[in-house]
Amino acid sequence: MNIKSQKDFFSGLMFTVVGVGFAWGASNYNVGTGARMGPGYFPLMLGIVLAFLGGLIMFKAMVVETEDGEKVGKWAWKPLAFIIGANLLFGVMIGGLPSIGLPPMGLIAGIFALTIVASLAGERFKLSEVLVLAAVLAVGSYLAFVMLLKLQFPVWPTFIAG
Incomplete structure (x- = not known):
């Protein structure tokens, strides 16, 4: 599959990496359950949601056509x-x-x-x-x-x- 939007692909990749990092870091804490949440519950769920959204954005970047491929510009x-x-x-x-x-x-x-x-x-x-x-x-x-x-x-x- 070709990347059809570089901007979306790399932003989705960033979301996925950060989400996995949060989820991995939260695994060092007691997660608990939905009824009795531990200190790692919220960062774990946030990391999972962020990684999932990043995956969706990367998928969209490889499926939806764009005119110029939305190249990533120079660093500001x-x-x-x-x-x-x-x-x-x-x-x-x-x-x-x-x-x-x-x-x-x-x-x-x-x-x-x-x-x-x-x-x-x-x-x-x-x-x-x-x-x-x-x-x-x-x-x-x-x-x-x-x-x-x-x-x-x-x-x-x-x-x-x-």
Whole structure:
């Protein structure tokens, strides 16, 4: 069988590999039953569903005709670098880097840094829009994680909160 859509085939392959990885990783935990789920139940089911969907997408990519074969394009290195960098920066902002003496900057500053750096990955950048988005995300995250879920992590930088 020929691959008729490279984009669909390789995205389905990625879903299948990630799904199998999740299912395999979940097998190290107690799965339990549907009535008494263990910590490995949800990742196992998620992995199975993801692998199944990936298989369906790969099958479709080999059966359904497309005009040009939907070739996979060049890698978008700039967005990839900014998105990965934004997530790494968020982790550093939340936890700090004790090895170099950088204290945790907290959730609010971390979300602002994450939003600003990640928005640089796009086609256009408008600081006022990004700051509004960051403020909405910061308030929503504070309400969800600190107020509702009662998670214990720094919200503000240590030099402000003490």
